[in-house]
Amino acid sequence: xxxxxxxxxxxxxxxxxxxxxxxxxxxxxxxxxxxxxxxxxxxxxxxxxxxxxxxxxxxxxxxxxxxxxxxxxxxxxxxxxxxxxxxxxxxxxxxxxxxxxxxxxxxxxxxxxxxxxxxxxxxxxxxxxxxxxxxxxxxxxxxxxxxxxxxxxxxxxxxxxxxxxxxxxxxxxxxxxxxxxxxxxxxxxxxxxxxxxxxxxxxxxxxxxxxxxxxxxxxxxxxxxxxxxxxxxxxxxxxxxxxxxxxxxxxxxxxxxxxxxxxxxxxxxxxxxxxxxxxxxxxxxxxxxxxxxxxxxxxxxxxxxxxxxxxxxxxxxxxxxxxxxxxxxxxxxxxxxxxxxxxxxxxxxxxxxxxxxxxxxxxxxxxxxxxxxxxxxxxxxxxxxxxxxxxxxxxxxxxxxxxxxxxxxxxxxxxxxxxxxxxxxxxxxxxxxxxxxxxxxxxxxxxxxxxxxxxxxxxxxxxxxxxxxxxxxxxxxxxxxxxxxxxxxxxxxxxxxxxxxxxxxxxxxxxxxxxxxxxxxxxxxxxxxxxxxxxxxxxxxxxxxxxxxxxxxxxxxxxxxxxxxx
Numbered sequence: 001x002x003x004x005x006x007x008x009x010x011x012x013x014x015x016x017x018x019x020x021x022x023x024x025x026x027x028x029x030x031x032x033x034x035x036x037x038x039x040x041x042x043x044x045x046x047x048x049x050x051x052x053x054x055x056x057x058x059x060x061x062x063x064x065x066x067x068x069x070x071x072x073x074x075x076x077x078x079x080x081x082x083x084x085x086x087x088x089x090x091x092x093x094x095x096x097x098x099x100x101x102x103x104x105x106x107x108x109x110x111x112x113x114x115x116x117x118x119x120x121x122x123x124x125x126x127x128x129x130x131x132x133x134x135x136x137x138x139x140x141x142x143x144x145x146x147x148x149x150x151x152x153x154x155x156x157x158x159x160x161x162x163x164x165x166x167x168x169x170x171x172x173x174x175x176x177x178x179x180x181x182x183x184x185x186x187x188x189x190x191x192x193x194x195x196x197x198x199x200x201x202x203x204x205x206x207x208x209x210x211x212x213x214x215x216x217x218x219x220x221x222x223x224x225x226x227x228x229x230x231x232x233x234x235x236x237x238x239x240x241x242x243x244x245x246x247x248x249x250x251x252x253x254x255x256x257x258x259x260x261x262x263x264x265x266x267x268x269x270x271x272x273x274x275x276x277x278x279x280x281x282x283x284x285x286x287x288x289x290x291x292x293x294x295x296x297x298x299x300x301x302x303x304x305x306x307x308x309x310x311x312x313x314x315x316x317x318x319x320x321x322x323x324x325x326x327x328x329x330x331x332x333x334x335x336x337x338x339x340x341x342x343x344x345x346x347x348x349x350x351x352x353x354x355x356x357x358x359x360x361x362x363x364x365x366x367x368x369x370x371x372x373x374x375x376x377x378x379x380x381x382x383x384x385x386x387x388x389x390x391x392x393x394x395x396x397x398x399x400x401x402x403x404x405x406x407x408x409x410x411x412x413x414x415x416x417x418x419x420x421x422x423x424x425x426x427x428x429x430x431x432x433x434x435x436x437x438x439x440x441x442x443x444x445x446x447x448x449x450x451x452x453x454x455x456x457x458x459x460x461x462x463x464x465x466x467x468x469x470x471x472x473x474x475x476x477x478x479x480x481x482x483x484x485x486x487x488x489x490x491x492x493x494x495x496x497x498x499x500x501x502x503x504x505x506x507x508x509x510x511x512x513x514x515x516x517x518x519x520x521x522x523x524x525x526x527x528x529x530x531x532x533x534x535x536x537x538x539x540x541x542x543x544x545x546x547x548x549x550x551x552x553x554x555x556x557x558x559x560x561x562x563x564x565x566x
Contacts, residue, residue, distance in 0.1 A: 143180065143205050147194055149243055150174045151209040153224060154185070154192045156250070159214045160221040161350055161489060164363040167192075170228045177231040178240070189369030216350065217431040218490045223250045225486050255431050259299070262429060266345050267292040269425040269497070270319065274341030275418035276448075277503055282333050286326060287341030290319030294342065309380040316346055316384030324392035327399065336399055336506065339385065343502040344422070348377045349534065350430070350493045356535030382509060389513035399510055412452060419448035419498035426494035436490045439480060443495035447473045451499060463526075466499050467533040467540075473499075474541025482545070492538055501530035 154171045158164075164187040171185035171194060183196040193208035227246050231238055257265075270291030271284040279287065294315035301311045319342020323335035355370030392399065423444025427437045447469040454465035477492035508523030 143196060144207065145240055146175060146178045146180060147196060147205065147207040149240065149247070150185070150194055151192050151207055152247060153228065154187065154194075155209055155211050156220065156224050156247075158187065158192065158211050160218065160224075161214075161216060161354055161493075162221065162487060163354055163361070164188075164358045164366040165361045166487070170225075173228055173232045177238075187363070187366065189366045189373075216429075217255060218436075218487075218493075219256050219431050219433050220250055220253065222433055222436075222486055222490065223253070229485055256433070257428055257431060263292050263295050265425040265428040266295045269422055269429065270341040270345045272341075272418040272422040272425065273344030273498075273502060274337045276415055276422070276498060277337045277340045279334055279337035279341065282331070283337045283341070286322050286333065286338045287319060290322040290338065290342050291345045293318040293322075294345075309376050312346060312377050312380035313384040316342065316381045317388050318342070319345075320385045320388035320392075324388060324397045324399075327392070327397045328395065335397075336510075339389075340502045340506045343381065343385065343505055344497070344500055346381050347500045347502060347505070348374050349496055349500050349531075350489075351377070352531055353493065353496065353535045353538050356532065357539045360536070360539050381505075385506070385509050386513060389510055393513050412456075415452065416445055416448055420445040422497045423494050426497040427490075430490070430494055432490050432494070440491050440494045443473055443476050443480075443491060444498055446476070447495055448498045463529050463533050466530050467537040469499055470496055470534045470537025471541040471544070474538035475545050476541075477538075478542040478545040488542060492542075496534050496538060499530075499534050501527040504530060 150171045153174055154167050157167045157170055162170075167187045168185045171187075171192075172183065175181075175183040175185075175194070175196065180196050182198065183194055185194045186192070190211050191208060192211065193206065195204050195206040197204035224247075227243070227250065230236055231243060267288035271288040274283045274287040294317065297318065298311040298315040301314055320339045323338035323342075326333045326338065327335040351370055351374045355367050355374055357367075358364075358370060359367030389399070420441050424437060424441045426444075427440050432440065450472055451465045451469040454460045454468060455462050458465075473492050473495045474488075477488045477495065480491045481488035504523050504527035508520045508527060511517070511520035511523060
């Protein structure tokens, strides 16, 4: 079989081998070359479409599916109308930015004390880092100067009677406000230290300061708290020189009350305390005169440089001597109430509460030092009163313990007024701001009403009644301090004045003076139990207030320092 070439022109399909074959047929006597991929004869195939003139993509809209036409522009509405691109039926998909959605708080930020205390109880590696703030001057203040400012602020707080935990929180807040977040403050009874390490590979910078003088001035304490609050506020920018200037003004400020006002306040305090234990007008005047005389003698000893132990010993003798003298001259007066009122003006309730609070929060060295100081001052009071009582017993003065509190539970209105007067005068002795005196006076009156209702009306143990009343004092004081973003001491210390164990202390000393050692030990132990109930109750009330309030950490407030090995 032979093939001949087709002389006619072929189509493109025939040239490519995909046209209609002619098999063995002869076209004009010539054969056409075919391929094994040719379509057999008799099978109709749809004609091939003409190639498109433009390139398409897999993302092109298929034929028959028309794209949505843009909506006609709507007229512009008011500022309160919803945007034209939004509809509740076709809301856009929610999107969270990488930096997170900022939390909107409808209330003011929490107090810096809670935030700093929470971070102090965390390890350094777990503390939240400061947000980077871009400043024109990236150099910032010198680290040694920031540490020096921090130590000076801590010194004022510790010298004013603030607890060790709150002093550490304030020091940490000052350092953090200037960008020093990797710092560790340390507070003991007489020494402050702070260490800052920029990173794990840098050398730490450490500074310390010794607290040599202590002065009770709650007005200065409140001013220091305001300074720390302003430094901790992210909306305010305080330079280091401005902070030093304000700190110097706080140091230079005079006490709000002169010396003669303090002397009169100590007399009124003793007189009010004598009314609490059953005294009358004569007892009130005698106790006030004895306390004022003791206060002036204590000032004289302080001017001569004598230690506080001897100052308390000298101050405790005039009230006891006046009570014994009235008994010896035959005046029908409750001498025991005169002596007890003088004791109320001297008992170191402030130092006792601070010492127990430091122990409960894990600062055992500072707590031991504070309680040792309280013991020395208490012994000084005991020595002064005991000397006067022993002399009075030897010369024939008849002092009956049963007559000390006779009729004390039959004058609730007089006692409530006396308790409020006692708290008022105690606040003046602590050099409190005038704006806080009224609040602490009301707090002291509430504490005495609760104590009287439980002990006299309900016949409940005096220790339990004292603990509950002190707990309310701590609770109200903590709430007031949170409301004003200040320290809780001005609202609690003076309010516990009516609860101090003056009567139990007097009974114990009188028993010792009358050679009844067993009864003296029992009464002094009762006085120690009442003092501990006051201190623990105040601290417990403060902690209860924190249980029901947010404290600056989503995980809650960490516990205090632990030494149980886990």
